[in-house]
Amino acid sequence: MKKIIVPVDFSEQSEYALEAAVKIARKDSETEILALHMLEMSNAVINTTNSEQITKAVFFLRLAETKFSEFLDKPIFKGAKITPIVKHFKVFSEVNDVAKEHGADLIIMGSQGTSGFSEIFVGSNTEKVVRYSDVPVLVLKDRFSKDIFNDVVYASDFSLESVDVYKRMRYMFEDLHTKLHLIYVNMPSDRFRSSNEMEQTVSDFLMQAEGNLDKLKDINFISDYSVEKGVLNFANKIGADLIAVATHGRTGIAHFFEGSISEDIANHSVLPVMTFKR
Known part of the structure; x- marks a missing residue:
């Protein structure tokens, strides 16, 4: 496995997903993890020539970069080959485009809560990724306590x-x-x-x-x-x-x-x- 994509929204669930990616990547030192954050901006903001909107876009981009720096500054991520990526995408269905662009082998996502997908999976960003992804998607409800899947x-x-x-x-x-x-x-x-x-x-x-x-x-x-x-x-x-x-x-x-x-x-x-x- 050469590349793993982990959509990150800086939540506890995306932290679980990134931890799982790091554990899987330890099997192969060449495995790269792409931590993907999407700003989900509208076309009006992305394509604008208005100086106020441009300033707004730059602000959110820099804020995301700051959050990434803090998010990745955890002991479990030390030494892992993690590349932060910030995209101006609007919807999570476009994660598949990133997977194709980078030739990813796997997408890992956290799913909020533990009450079951019927309440928190259907209609969520996780479901959108599953529906559109051409590569396998690993969905976690909680922190994966083991180092490998046996x-x-x-x-x-x-x-x-x-x-x-x-x-x-x-x-x-x-x-x-x-x-x-x-x-x-x-x-x-x-x-x-x-x-x-x-x-x-x-x-x-x-x-x-x-x-x-x-x-x-x-x-x-x-x-x-x-x-x-x-x-x-x-x-x-x-x-x-x-x-x-x-x-x-x-x-x-x-x-x-x-x-x-x-x-x-x-x-x-x-x-x-x-x-x-x-």
């Missing part, structure tokens, strides 16, 4: 349409030297599959994704009343550090796999969640 749970429907996101997800976690736990959740509904059907679906997927069936023995087939309960129960059982999910881009985090599955994974997970656009 165990990651990734649930899939193992459809052939999921092969590409699986490859990108697997590559990232291999780079982080993380143990990946793949699970298929079987439910008592119209999506119920027999053991043979599940194994055939996963076999077809692995042949497309891996070219062999070596990982078939490592797939965890879980039975539960919903995908969300299956994922969360399994993550709790193995003591996972992170849950990874696929999203359908601008339709938001509510849309996993085929169709729409509720936001319960994000709402009820106390673990960090990493999203990959499908």
